[in-house]
Amino acid sequence: MSISPKAALLDEYALVARALSAPARLMLLEQIAQAPRGVEGLADKTGLSIANASQHLQTLRRAGLVTSRREGKAVIYTLGDAKSLALMDLLRVVAERNLAQVDKILRGLSDGADAPEPVSRDDLAARIAEGSVTIFDVRPADEFALGHIPGAQNIALPELHLIASNLQPGAEIIAYCRGPYCIYAHQAVAALRNKGFNARRLDGGLPEWREEGRQVVTA
Amino acid sequence: MSISPKAALLDEYALVARALSAPARLMLLEQIAQAPRGVEGLADKTGLSIANASQHLQTLRRAGLVTSRREGKAVIYTLGDAKSLALMDLLRVVAERNLAQVDKILRGLSDGADAPEPVSRDDLAARIAEGSVTIFDVRPADEFALGHIPGAQNIALPELHLIASNLQPGAEIIAYCRGPYCIYAHQAVAALRNKGFNARRLDGGLPEWREEGRQVVTA
DNA sequence: ATATCATTCAACATAATGCTTGAATGATAT
DNA sequence: ATATCATTCAAGCATTATGTTGAATGATAT
Numbered sequence: 001m002s003i004s005p006k007a008a009l010l011d012e013y014a015l016v017a018r019a020l021s022a023p024a025r026l027m028l029l030e031q032i033a034q035a036p037r038g039v040e041g042l043a044d045k046t047g048l049s050i051a052n053a054s055q056h057l058q059t060l061r062r063a064g065l066v067t068s069r070r071e072g073k074a075v076i077y078t079l080g081d082a083k084s085l086a087l088m089d090l091l092r093v094v095a096e097r098n099l100a101q102v103d104k105i106l107r108g109l110s111d112g113a114d115a116p117e118p119v120s121r122d123d124l125a126a127r128i129a130e131g132s133v134t135i136f137d138v139r140p141a142d143e144f145a146l147g148h149i150p151g152a153q154n155i156a157l158p159e160l161h162l163i164a165s166n167l168q169p170g171a172e173i174i175a176y177c178r179g180p181y182c183i184y185a186h187q188a189v190a191a192l193r194n195k196g197f198n199a200r201r202l203d204g205g206l207p208e209w210r211e212e213g214r215q216v217v218t219a
Numbered sequence: 220m221s222i223s224p225k226a227a228l229l230d231e232y233a234l235v236a237r238a239l240s241a242p243a244r245l246m247l248l249e250q251i252a253q254a255p256r257g258v259e260g261l262a263d264k265t266g267l268s269i270a271n272a273s274q275h276l277q278t279l280r281r282a283g284l285v286t287s288r289r290e291g292k293a294v295i296y297t298l299g300d301a302k303s304l305a306l307m308d309l310l311r312v313v314a315e316r317n318l319a320q321v322d323k324i325l326r327g328l329s330d331g332a333d334a335p336e337p338v339s340r341d342d343l344a345a346r347i348a349e350g351s352v353t354i355f356d357v358r359p360a361d362e363f364a365l366g367h368i369p370g371a372q373n374i375a376l377p378e379l380h381l382i383a384s385n386l387q388p389g390a391e392i393i394a395y396c397r398g399p400y401c402i403y404a405h406q407a408v409a410a411l412r413n414k415g416f417n418a419r420r421l422d423g424g425l426p427e428w429r430e431e432g433r434q435v436v437t438a
Numbered sequence: 439a440t441a442t443c444a445t446t447c448a449a450c451a452t453a454a455t456g457c458t459t460g461a462a463t464g465a466t467a468t
Numbered sequence: 469a470t471a472t473c474a475t476t477c478a479a480g481c482a483t484t485a486t487g488t489t490g491a492a493t494g495a496t497a498t
Contacts, residue, residue, distance in 0.1 A: 005324050006402050010242035012314050012321045013400065017239035022456080023229035026236075039475060052457055054476060064317025073465055073474050083313045090309055094302045095228075095235050098283020102231045105224050181232065183225050241486080258445060271487055273446055278485095292444050292495055 019063030020091060024048055025056045029079070029088060030181050032066055033207035034139070035146035038074035082211050085179070089204070092180040109186040113193035118203035119174050124149075125214060127174070134167065136160075136175040138184040139206070145219035149176065149209055152217075157184060160191055172198045179205030238282030239310060243267055244275045248298070248307060249400050251285055252426035253358070254365035257293035301430050304398070308423070311399040328405040332412035337422035338393050343368075344433060346393070353386065355379075355394040357403040358425070364438035368395065368428055371436075376403060379410055391417045398424030 003011075019025060027046040031037065037045070043053035057077055060066045065084045066077050079085065095102045106115075127133035128151055135152040137144050144154035155163055167173070173192055177184040185201045192199035202209075210216050222230075238244060246265040250256065256264070262272035276296055279285045284303045285296050298304065314321045325334075346352035347370055354371040356363050363373035374382055386392070392411055396403040404420045411418035421428075429435050 005328055006400075007242065008324050009314075009321060009402065010245050010400060012318050012324075013245055013310050014240050014242045015318075016310055016314050017236050017245075018455095020236035021233050021240045023226060023233045024456085026229050026232055049458070050475075051459080051477090054474095055456080058476085064313065070465080070475095073472090075475060080313075080317050083309065083316060087306075087309050087313055090302065090306050091232050091235055094283065094299075094306055095231050097302060098299050099231050099234075102228060105227050105231075109224055181225075181229060183228065237485095243486085268488070269445075270447090270489080273444095274487085277446085289495080292442090294445060 016063045016065070016087075019060050019065055020087070022056065022059075024052070025060055026088070026181060028053065028056055028060065028077075029065065029084070030178055032077050032079050033085060033088075034143045034178055036076050036078040038071075038076055040074075042077065079207075085207055085211055089180045089208070106186065109183055109190060111187070111190040111194065113190040115186070115189065116200050118201045120203050121209055121212060121214065124174055124202055127172075132172070134171055134173045136163075136173060136188060137177070137206075138175055138188045139177050139182070143178070143206075147206060147210065147216045147218050149206065150215050150217050152176075157187055157191070160188060161195070164192060164195055164197065167197065169196060170198060172200075174200055174202050176202035176209075177205050179207045235282045235284070235306075238279050238284055239306070241275065241278075243271070244279055245307070245400060247272065247275055247279065247296075248284065248303070249397055251296050251298050252304060252307075253362045253397055255295050255297040257290075257295055259293075261296065298426075304426055304430055308399045308427070325405065328402055328409060330406070330409040330413065332409040334405070334408065335419050337420045339422050340428055340431060340433065343393055343421055346391075351391070353390055353392045355382075355392060355407060356396070356425075357394055357407045358396050358401075362397070362425075366425060366429065366435045366437050368425065369434050369436050371395075376406055376410070379407060380414070383411060383414055383416065386416065388415060389417060391419075393419055393421050395421035395428075396424050398426045 024046065028042055031042050031045045039054050039057060040050060042057070043050045046053065048056070057066065057068070061068055065080045067080055068075050068077050096106070124133070135149055137148045137152040137154045138157055139154070140156070141154055148154065153163070175185045175188040175192070182205055185205070189199045189201045206216070243265065247261055250261050250264045258273050258276060259269060261276070262269045265272065267275070276285065276287070280287055284299045286299055287294050287296050315325070343352070354368055356367045356371040356373045357376060358373070359375070360373055367373065372382070394404045394407040394411070401424055404424070408418045408420045425435070
């Protein structure tokens with residue numbers, strides 16, 4: 001080891017950043033943040049081959065962003081710590097603030113509807129306590145089953161119009177999905193607002209909610 | 220462009236992470252955070268060739284982490300926004316918490332001395348108001364000249380023992396340098412503590428101090 | 439206009455990544 | 469022990485990143 005301590009430290013920091021520098025690994029992190037899973041489950045969810053997912057997961061593990069443990073035959077990957085989530089979110093914030101391309105894509109998701117500021121998690125918790133809000137969890141059913149916000153209804157985007165017609169026109173709806181990288185909630189809010197409903201997006205998704213120690217319901 | 224909006228967003232987030240994934244670019248960011256500079260100055264400071272520095276800087280610019288403006292013949296690079304600093308720091312925090320190698324290097328820097336928790340910037344500001352603290356800025360003189368904390372003395376590590384012998388044994392010393400990636404302050408604190416002084420490190424460096432709107436003195 | 443200076447571009451060699459395929463490992467069940 | 473299952477390893481190929489060199493650009497000064 002002839003390199004200076006400074007260079008050695010920078011190499012380590014760069015290693016963490018590099019782990020976050022492939023879309024496939026960001027997808028894996030997003031999934032692991034929903035709930036710990038084995039390699040096969042993560043490969044299914046992300047559309048990667050099993051060998052490829054395994055290699056990416058090892059890159060994430062070397063960077064300390066995830067940890068793994070064996071459970072019987074399966075190796076279960078879990079988020080390293082809360083700071084991993086914070087890092088993912090900050091990556092999104094910086095990209096949103098500075099990259100025109102991101103802004104363009106996000107505006108495209110809104111499909112002509114205005115996109116109001118997201119609702120804070122504190123606000124949502126207060127509304128839940130009052131019982132004065134309808135919550136839509138727009139993630140796939142299996143992720144909903146592994147944990148969701150109390151009182152949330154699980155509903156897929158294509159079925160949104162079926163449910164929506166049963167709502168009172170003025171009802172306030174708050175939608176959420178996986179977290180910083182998930183676009184379902186954006187799309188759901190746009191669809192509902194285009195139908196005249198008062199829909200807003202929750203800031204962050206289930207992982208951020210859980211991370212703050214708030215109540216999570218498992219099916 | 221046939222890729223989904225989700226994939227397009229992940230590509231953008233990955234672009235930001237990728238920009239942070241090379242030690243050379245982390246060095247450049249650290250320097251730019253001290254003070255905006257031109258390409259040649261940054262190349263000198265980091266030991267990169269000019270052409271190479273220019274290319275890395277363009278990578279950082281594409282990721283929105285820095286911005287550039289022309290001033291006469293020179294192109295001056297500046298930190299994109301405060302979140303760039305936050306992202307750099309979070310990268311360090313995640314690496315420190317999860318990578319054994321980082322812990323080992325940092326312990327090595329302490330050279331046998333215990334390394335107390337860093338002093339918060341709020342605490343230092345209070346001490347300055349009281350006038351009850353000695354502050355050492357252990358960065359190179361040119362960076363000190365471009366801005367430093369009020370009352371700080373600029374002192375290079377090799378000269379530390381000369382100054383230190385003039386201090387009262389119980390005096391409290393707070394050292395700082397460039398910021399999250401800088402190791403000079405660690406080394407200065409270790410050297411002073413090994414001589415029996417009550418030295419501690421400031422949390423963060425000059426960029427974080429300035430970013431919070433605190434007073435900065437220019438030579 | 440010409441010369442000068444700082445920066446960027448283009449082309450190249452070298453090295454590292456990403457993904458695929460098929461074999462090897464490690465734990466469990468028969 | 470043998471078979472099975474989930475995961476990891478190893479090899480190979482295409483792609484992309486890094487750093488060097490020398491030429492091209494863009495703004496300024498004479």
